[in-house]
Amino acid sequence: MAENNRAVLQLKEKFAASIINVVEFRGEVTVTVKKDAIIEILSFLKQSLQYNLLTDLTAVDYLGRKEERFMLVYLLYSIPNKDRLRIKTPVAEADCSIPSATQVWRTANWLEREVFDLFGITFENHPDLRRILMKDDWVGHPLRKDYPLQGPDREPYKGRLS
Amino acid sequence: MGVDNPLGENIITTSLDALVNWSRKSSIWPMTFGLACCAIEMMATGASHNDLDRFGIIFRASPRQSDCIIIAGTVTKKMLPVIMTVYEQMPEPKWVIAMGACACSGGVFDTYSVVQGIDEALPVDVYIPGCPPRPEALLFGLMKLQDKIMKDKNSFGSAIGLGERIETVAA
Numbered sequence: 001m002a003e004n005n006r007a008v009l010q011l012k013e014k015f016a017a018s019i020i021n022v023v024e025f026r027g028e029v030t031v032t033v034k035k036d037a038i039i040e041i042l043s044f045l046k047q048s049l050q051y052n053l054l055t056d057l058t059a060v061d062y063l064g065r066k067e068e069r070f071m072l073v074y075l076l077y078s079i080p081n082k083d084r085l086r087i088k089t090p091v092a093e094a095d096c097s098i099p100s101a102t103q104v105w106r107t108a109n110w111l112e113r114e115v116f117d118l119f120g121i122t123f124e125n126h127p128d129l130r131r132i133l134m135k136d137d138w139v140g141h142p143l144r145k146d147y148p149l150q151g152p153d154r155e156p157y158k159g160r161l162s
Numbered sequence: 163m164g165v166d167n168p169l170g171e172n173i174i175t176t177s178l179d180a181l182v183n184w185s186r187k188s189s190i191w192p193m194t195f196g197l198a199c200c201a202i203e204m205m206a207t208g209a210s211h212n213d214l215d216r217f218g219i220i221f222r223a224s225p226r227q228s229d230c231i232i233i234a235g236t237v238t239k240k241m242l243p244v245i246m247t248v249y250e251q252m253p254e255p256k257w258v259i260a261m262g263a264c265a266c267s268g269g270v271f272d273t274y275s276v277v278q279g280i281d282e283a284l285p286v287d288v289y290i291p292g293c294p295p296r297p298e299a300l301l302f303g304l305m306k307l308q309d310k311i312m313k314d315k316n317s318f319g320s321a322i323g324l325g326e327r328i329e330t331v332a333a
Contacts (some may be wrong), residue, residue: 134275135240142274151274 057111118143204276225251
């Protein structure tokens with residue numbers, strides 16, 4: 001159960017004020033934390049709890065469904081302990097930036113560039129924050145829910161006979 | 163007696179167009195260039211079962227040695243400049259085959275990142291429908307291209323400064 005998870009126990013002890021909630025679904029533990037403490041929490045998880053592999057770093061756009069529009073998701077794996085942990089943190093559209101995790105895991109470099117490219121979330125202190133998938137001169141961030149599917153320069157699709 | 167018929171029965175008279183077009187259509191060398199799943203069918207067409215070699219079609223790994231490019235797959239906007247560069251590096255005369263639904267029209271990928279048909283950027287000679295087209299379809303497309311090449315008028319003459327090239331109408 002989530003309450004007995006080794007990471008959750010330690011996080012609740014050390015970062016009680018920063019934890020928003022803890023959820024377990026089909027054996028997957030997700031800890032939602034506040035953005036301010038994200039680097040301390042991630043560093044603690046890597047250094048003290050051996051979550052030494054950042055499997056993936058991505059974002060979700062909750063446009064119109066949540067007060068804080070974006071949710072950043074860190075998928076962690078501990079190679080020595082063979083267990084996984086998911087850390088989530090909300091990012092508001094008004095303050096669309098978060099400290100970079102490159103200082104914790106170097107693999108975060110390209111993953112954060114992808115999130116920057118497709119969602120437009122900036123990462124503070126990132127060593128090389130450029131677009132990675134779209135062309136350099138691209139305007140907009142395609143994975144945002146308000147980005148038109150067929151691109152901004154085309155009439156949107158309205159069904160087969162449009 | 164005199165010298166008559168010194169070359170025996172080895173002379174064939176023909177027009178320059180017929181000779182040039184015949185040699186061109188019998189040695190279409192396509193660029194080795196695949197973009198998506200259509201490229202797998204293209205490889206299958208080149209392999210022994212369908213055997214493109216019997217048409218003189220030999221895939222070349224350099225655009226400088228190619229005279230045909232088969233756009234085999236989805237063309238993304240990021241890939242388009244690369245395709246344009248490869249196409250521009252090919253020497254004249256050169257032909258373009260749009261293979262499959264994506265290359266013809268964008269296919270199912272009606273999205274911001276995909277070019278809605280390679281004919282937005284390159285002059286396409288043959289469109290092959292299918293998703294992906296079977297090797298037989300690609301073979302048929304290449305044969306259509308051969309037919310088109312045979313209909314070419316004065317393309318060699320215009321290249322050496324003799325008259326104008328007469329554009330062929332689609333078959």
